[in-house]
Amino acid sequence: MLRRLSVNQPEEFSFSKTNLKWAKAQLKKYPKGRQASAVIPLLWKAQEQEGWVSKPAIEFVANFLDMPEIRVLEVATFYFMFHLKPVGSKAHFQVCGTTPCMLRGSESLIDICKARINGKQHAPSADGSMSWEEVECLGGCVNAPVVQIGSDYFEDLDKVSFEKLISDVESNKSPVPGSRVGRFSSEPSNMTKKYSRKKSSSENASIERYRG
Ligand code: FES
Numbered sequence: 001m002l003r004r005l006s007v008n009q010p011e012e013f014s015f016s017k018t019n020l021k022w023a024k025a026q027l028k029k030y031p032k033g034r035q036a037s038a039v040i041p042l043l044w045k046a047q048e049q050e051g052w053v054s055k056p057a058i059e060f061v062a063n064f065l066d067m068p069e070i071r072v073l074e075v076a077t078f079y080f081m082f083h084l085k086p087v088g089s090k091a092h093f094q095v096c097g098t099t100p101c102m103l104r105g106s107e108s109l110i111d112i113c114k115a116r117i118n119g120k121q122h123a124p125s126a127d128g129s130m131s132w133e134e135v136e137c138l139g140g141c142v143n144a145p146v147v148q149i150g151s152d153y154f155e156d157l158d159k160v161s162f163e164k165l166i167s168d169v170e171s172n173k174s175p176v177p178g179s180r181v182g183r184f185s186s187e188p189s190n191m192t193k194k195y196s197r198k199k200s201s202s203e204n205a206s207i208e209r210y211r212g
Helices: 017-027 035-050 056-064 071-080 099-103 106-116 157-169 189-196 204-212
Strands: 091-096 129-136 147-149 154-155
Touching: 017 035, 035 056, 035 071, 056 071, 091 106, 099 106, 106 129, 106 157, 129 157, 147 157
Parallel strands: 091 129
Antiparallel strands: 091 147, 147 154
16 A cells, blocks of 8 residues: 655654653664664654654654665655554554454444544544554454554454443543453463463553563
8 A cells, every 4th residue: 555644744853852862772772883773663752752753753763863764754654553644632543454353343343433533544533532544464363353552452342342442532541451351361262260360350461561
């Protein structure tokens, strides 16, 4: 699919003080002359800061890493994880529509997005707070169907749990990432009890990841 930059662009981009410090620290991870390897983390940080990746952000990252702008543009337009136009201010729902998720009901999740957010993907809801898109496999097929918001995965969704997820976002709650059927990670569903003996019911592997 051809991915183009938004026709509406901000005048400029620069990292916040905190993110600039973080970006400079990233450069130290790579051997001298290989700093261009930091292009994906830096674009991701730009997206975390602004919600999407603008042309000025691409130019900023290119300048920061001493790379030709066209090479950063290639990366930003190749990976679907980078949003090339503004997304919902509260959440952008990336709904997996690949076969395992589709067989487990992702089409009904897309219907909900159309009804509650916008009939078209990549277009904002009426108040601009939410947007959605159908994406290819998110790599969480065992817990299909899966929806990604930012860095968080919401798994084992069905119509009811997805409606609740949207409602929670609407009302400024912070939905807990992870399985919606009590799985700790991706164990067989008939083994959730065994795992829940080790973990409290409010925990799952996604939360464990945050706690390190
Ligand atoms: S098919 Fe949906 S996560 Fe892989």
